[in-house]
Amino acid sequence: MLPLKDAEIGAFTFFASALPHDVCGSNGLPLTPNSIKILGRFQILKAVTHPRLCQYIDITRGKHERLVVVAEHYENSLEELLKEGNPVSCAKILHIAYEALEGLEYMNKHGLVHRALSPQNILMDREGHIKLAKFGLYHMTAHGADVDFPIGYPSYLAPEVIAQGIRKPTDHSQSEKCLPSGPKSDVWSLGIILFELCVGRKVLQNIDLSERLKFIITLGCVDDIVTVLAEEHGCHDTIKELPENIIALLRKCLSFQPSQRPTAAALLHDSVLSTVSPLHKPYQRPASLFSSSLRCADLTLPEDISELCKGLPSKFFFFKSLASVHVCVCVGGNLEIEILMKKIISCRGGTLCIVNFLLEDGESFGQGRDRSFLLDHTTVTLSLCQLRNRLKDVAGETFYPLLEDDQSSLPQSSSSNELSAAAALPLIIRERDTEYQLHRIILFDRLLKAYPYKKNQVWKEARVDVPPPVRGLTWAALLGVEGDIQARYDAIDKDTPIPTDRQIEVDIPRCHQYDELLSSPEGHTKFRRVLKAWVVSHPNLVYWQGLDSLCAPFLYLNFNNEALAYACMSAFIPKYLYNFFLKDNSHVIQEYLTVFSQMIAFHDPELSNHLNEIGFIPDLYAIPWFLTMFTHVFPLHKIFHLWDTLLLGNSSFPFCIGVAILQQLRDRLLANGFNECILLFSDLPEVDIERCVRESINLFCWTPKSATYRQHGQPPKPAPENGGVSRTASYYSADYQDMPKTDLSREAVKLIELKTEVTPRISAEDLIDLCELTGPCLYKTPTKKTKSSKPKLLVVDIRNSEDFNRGHISGSINIPYSLAFGADGDLVQCAATTTLQSFKGRVIVIVGLVMKNAASFAAHLVKLGYPRVCILDGGINKMKPTGLLTVPSPQI
Incomplete structure (x- = not known):
């Protein structure tokens, strides 16, 4: 993305042509509105960046098929030069020609044709450099097929374009619209513009349109078009005085036959521009974040950093990208309202009008066509004054955050108190705070440019929040994406038909189609290619319904x-959905749901008891949750906030999200039976995502790592070579499976045995850690217990008293299994059970000699409403080799 420098942000608007409401496509579905088609095609234009092209920034869709396009803009254009009425100097004409051809050549490399080239669409910055504007209008409108106005100006259209005419498709269900113009048509348009600059006035403007077109067509019989144009408009003497290289340039541009007319690339290297080409350095696009090319930047700073920071809020507009500035402009603003205030948008769009028609006697009746539905060439400059005023008091250091400072994170940062206070506000408010978003965008921009070296700090800052403009790159960093991803993607065969194609074609039109971008034909094409690339590159896995929903956030x-x-x-699925897409994934799904059921019992025993009593098991509602990581349940804007946190945690975090959702619906679930619960989940009520995220984090903090261990989870990753930095950002985001296995680690349990246990197992390692720390936490650093802090763990040893006295875990209490519960199922009252009751709400670990007894004891506690109950995997035998068992001292 190019820097803003002296550019402004402009917006222009037009209407897409409306489609009939009673026509369906070949798939039986309603036709996609033309405005959505245009919106989808527009997206690629944002990636076409060149110093000679006005950068496209954004597009919005309004009522009645209205589209508003935001792009780089300059007030000066070649139109102003022509209004002066004086011939332009030869040196300047060569300069204009060369830079315009540079822009056209770059467009042609990306398969684009301008078609609307005119003096008013060739802008100039303050240094006099050329900027081609509205170069994407022809592409985004499918060569003019999706709008009711022609693309291009008759005076500047090439003869072959005029001869082709304007054809509109009569069958709206057909995707093939009309024959596109070739790139050489722009060379003709440029030739006419250069001719006008040479003579100092416009040509072919003061005659009737039909006569003008006839004249252009008749030029095919002329050998020297330049001379004929000069004689036709009384400027033969002016043209005759031009240097030979300019005359030659005009003649090459105005070759009537396209086969004889050179391309923009050929003209750039032609001898006619040999005096200009050495003055221009070829444009080299910076290396992308994920590529095989080396990335580098000029990081030299002056000795006095305070001098650099002076006036930086105003310099922000000079150095930052157009997109960054536009994001700040849009925070709290409404683009359509601003254009409406400029009186460019008419409010008459929804009014019923009587069409103008002629009666037999020639009398006109009805209303003429509203010209507001045609293309309005006016570009509205969006004011940056309000943004400048808001940023004038921002400290200069904000624009150069110190990445090596451990206090750079906002909650503990060296930033202003206002920003620190903003970090505590709800996320939806933070995303509408201009100063806060400015700070976050700059910080993440610098961190991502230093990726992967600064991966850990990206992870740290993402714990606070992720700015929407950099969410895509931040997620890639959190997932550990590295290397030349484009080369790997290009190497995958995405064209050869495969059996899965049919299912993909059926699923895509149903996946998040409320979103305008994903519902566009461009979105469907990209969906198809990405999904097919994943299926082809993972031959051991298969396409399951739901994979399209998983793809949607990343594609968006x-x-x-x-x-x-x-x-x-490809990085997300192995981490969170390992082997979920096997051809036979029943054993993987069943183990996952069993662990989820244990998590419900661990965190909310009352809810677990009720759901089990009515037979409402996770198999009936949770499979779509986890198979799509909630993308099938929530809209994209909620998924973004949910996954911002999900990607910080390990593969166990989805369990916490699932429990948090159930707890939001807790009252309704407890009050209903099986049928009502089925109906409730068939149309899931509104879920507060911010609350869900907050409660998921709390649940994650209370969950021991090994409690969610799965035999069919992702196997351990190989250790980094040569002592390199681990890909894991933090111990707390690491998977239990990734940790080195010891004799104290949790062992695999057969699924049939796992299903008999209500509560989860934890490893001896976790038990030792829980005895020393307050517990693992994603967002808080565990602190060692002090004498004043209450213990958060109670170990209940259910062996008989003789075995307990031979050796037990320090601090544990003894409640023999055979004596613990009475005939009514309640705990038998004694000193130990009183202690147990006082620890209700904290982690309770059941330790025994026989695992079946420990599981039964834990299940009884869950029945009695005890939360956070778990059992020690392997029982007391796992602890014997540690030397941590104690023997009570004999009483004298």
Whole structure:
């Protein structure tokens, strides 16, 4: 993305043509509105960046098929030069020609044709450099097929374009619209513009349109078009005085036959521009974040950093990208309202009008066509004054955050008190705070440019929040995406038909189609390619319904980078959905649901008891949750906030999200029976995502790592070579499976045995850690217990008293299994059970000699409403080799 410098942000608007309401496509579904088609095609234009092109920034869709396009803009254009009425100097004409051809050549490399080239669409910055504007209008409108106005100006259209005419499709269900213009048509348009600059006035403007077009067509019989144009408009003497290289340039541009007309690339290297080409350095696009090219930046700072920081809020507009500035402008603003205030948008869009028609006697009746539905060439400059005023008091150091400072994170940062206070506000408010978003965007921009070296700090800052403009790259960093992703993606065969194609074609039109971007034909095409690339590159896995929903967030955030969407999806699935897409995944799903059921019992025994009593098991509602990681349940805007936190945790975090959702619906679930619960989940009520995230984090903090261990989870990753930095950002985001296995680790349990246990098992390692720390936590650093702090763990030894006295865990209490519960199922009152009751709400670990007895004891406690109950895997035998068992001293 190019820097803003002296550019402004402009917006122009137009209407897409409306489609009939009673026509369906070949798949039987309603036709996609033309405005959505245009919106989808527009996205690739944001990735076409060149110093000679006005950068496209954004597009919004309004009522009645209205589209508003936001792009880089300058007030000066070649139109102003022509209004002066004087011929332009030869040196300047060569300069304009060369830079315009640079822009056209870059467009042609990306398969784009301008078609609307005119003096008013060739802008100039303050240094006099050329900027081609509205170069994407022809592409985004499908060569003019999706709008009711022609693309291009008759005076500047090439003869072959005029001869082709304007054809509109009569069958709206057909995707093939009309024959597109070739790139050489722009060379003709440029030739006419250069001719006008040479003579100092416009040509072919003061005659009737039909006569003008006839004249252009008749030029095909002329050998020297330049001379004929000069004689036709009385400027033969002016043209005759031009240098030979300019005359030659005009003649090459105005070659009537396209086959004889050079391309923009050929003209750039032609001898006619040999005097200009050495003055221009070829444009080299910076290396992307994920590529095989080396990335580097000029990080030299002046000795006096305070001098650099002076006036930085105003310099922000000079150095930052157009997209970054536009994000700050849009925070709290409404683009359509601003254009409406400029009186460019008419409020008459929804009014019923009588069409103008002629009666037999020639009398006109009805209302003329509203010209507001045609293309309005006016570009509205969006004011940056309000943003400048808001940022004028921002400290200069904000623009150069110190990445090596451990206090750079906002909650403990060296930033202003206002920003620290903003970090505590709800996320939806933070995302609408201009100063806060400015700070976060700058910080993440610098961290991501230093990726992967600063991966740990990206992870640290993402714990606070993730700015929406950099969410796609931040997720890629959190998932550990590295290397030349484009080359790997290009190497995958995405064209050869495979059996899965049919299912993909059926699923895509039903996946998040409320979203305008994903519902566009471009979105469907990209969906198809990314999904097919994943299926082809993972031959041991198969396509399951739900994979399209998993793909949707990554595709939305990386719409112009299919390779990155594919890479993120390929990194996400093994981490959170390992082996979920096997052809026979029943054993994987069943183990996952069993562990989830144990998590419900661990955190909310009352809810667990009720759901088990009515037979409402996770198999009936939770499979779509976990198979799609909640993307089938929530809309994208909620998924973004949910996954911002999910990607910080390990593969056990989805269990916590599932429990948090159930707890939000807790009252309704407890009050209903089986049928009512089925109906409730068939149309899931509104879920507060911010509350869900907050409660998920709390549940994660209370969950021992080994409690969610799964035999069919992802196997341990190989240790980094040569002592390198681990890919794991933190101990607390690491999977239990990734940790080195010891004799104290949890062992695999057969699924049939796991299903008989109500509560989870934990490893001896976790038990030892819980005895020393307050517990693992994603967002808080565990602190060692002090003498004043209450213990958060109670170990209940259910062996008989003789075995207990031979050796037990220090601090544990003894409640023999055979004596613990009375005939009514309640705990038998004694000193030990009184202690147990006082620890209700804290982690309770059941330790025994026989695992079956320990599981039964824990299940009884769950029945009595005890939360956070778990059993020690392997029982007391696992603890004997540690030397941590104690023997009570003999009483004298």
